[in-house]
Amino acid sequence: MSSTVRIPWTIKTDNMGYWNEVCAWAIERFGLPGDRFQTSANINYMDFIFTSNKDALIMALMWNAPIVPDDELTVELVGKFMQ
Secondary structure (H helix, E strand, O other): OOEEEEEEOOOOOOHHHHHHHHHHHHHHHHOOOOOOEEEEEOOOEEEEEEOOHHHHHHHHHHHOOOEEOHHHHHHHHHHHHHO
16 A cells, blocks of 8 residues: 655745755655655656655655545546546
8 A cells, every 4th residue: 555645846935945855855764766655746746655654644744745545646547548
């Protein structure tokens, strides 16, 4: 079972510094992507997909980001194929 934490791109912050902090913090806390988490980015947000629900909760609390439910991810995937 995996959990997805979604952090949207924002104009309100200094994106370069903010994303350096987010990614550096994730690597320091959980190690390099591939073992405890994976990432996926698009033009609206960056997803951190964790193998542990506890790790996902820590990430979500640290960066005030939502944990995306599996059914929402499924709807997004189906929507991509329907376009």
